[in-house]
Amino acid sequence: MTRPSQAIIDLGALRHNYLLARRLQDGPTLAVLKANAYGHGSVQCAHALADVADGFAVAFLGEALTLREAGIRQPIVLLEGVFHADELALVQQHQLWTVVHHEAQVRMIEQLNDVHGLRVWLKVDSGMHRVGFRPEQVADAYKRLLCTGKVIDITFMTHFARADEPNSDATEKQLAVFESAIEGLAGGRSICNSAGILEWPEARQGWGRAGIVLYGADPTPYEHALQPVMSLQSEIFAVRTLLPGEALGYGGTFVAEEPVRVGLVAVGYADGYPRRAPNGTPVSIDGQKSQLIGRVSMDMLTVDLTHLPDAGIGSKVELWGKQVDVNAVANAAGTISYELMCNVKRVPLVYQSE
DSSP states (O other), rough: OOSOEEEEHHHHHHHHHHHHHHHTTEOOOOOOOOHHHHHHHHHHHHHHHTOOOSEEEESSSHHHHHHHTTTSSEEEETTTOOTTTHHHHHHHHHHHHEEEEEEEHHHHHHHSSOOOEEEEEEOOOSSSSSSBOOOHHHHHHHHHHHHOOEEEEEEEEESSSSSOOOOOOOHHHHHHHHHEEEOOOEEEEEOOOOHHHOGGGGGOOEEEEEEEGTTOOOOOSSOOOOOEEEEEEEEEEEEEEOOTTTESGGGGGEESSSOEEEOOOOOOOOGGGTTOOOOOEEEEEEEEEEEEEEEOOOEEEEOOOTOTTTTTTTOOEEEEEEEEEEEHHHHTTTTTTHHHHHHHOOOOEEEEOO
């Protein structure tokens, strides 16, 4: 018998979330599949969305080539752009769209003679101060790209730093900076990330970029009818009882104050479950609420069965998914849902179309 751990990927929920995001954006929307579709499997997710998605986005060239080799023909945007000039030939060959966000990438296009027909997304640093051209540099970069004769289309893009904070004025300020930086310049636009699509209607211009929203983890404090896509599941494979005063697991972080039934679950931090998850982190056992107790180990973790007399060996455990909000697990572990899902490994991904 194989180890009873798996991640169920609900492709119907993925489609639901994309279509919800696109309705809100009310315009073309990229499905962001970088980092192996946030741990969900980029090729499988791309095929599931191929008949509805306007295009896809990945981080770098290798991720895009994986999709092209799998038969994906929609536009694909390289969000980090190219790292070396010789990658531009492959960008042209595979009809990819590339972000240009710093001076060296402009020079690559200027100096390479054997490329043409490039579609560029010119990134504006409107206030995140991570990547992108400063507002006063945008017009010059734009003109230089067009003057090469190798660029046939430019879309202006930016990225919000705090769109997941609806009460902050940072997003409005960034939007104003962006509008000022591209004033008088012809080209498309891409402004909204997932939180922008959900909460900032004034920014829903041009291309939306649906990332975490695709996978059903809401980046905002509100609910938007998203459906969880990944359910990380396992089973209880052993049961024991702690006596009062006995400590459980590495570091003795949980000490029984009364008799405690403990279930051992076949999943651990080597599978992507966060080692930092503390006592009390929610889990579901046979559809009933319970909690983590003791420190997470490499291959297993321990849960409280005291209040679940019918639970035992073979009981189904959901670590996050339809019953346990991945955001709740992330909050307990002091991280974000993006990291949890991207870190899932070793367990098989099992796809369901509905």
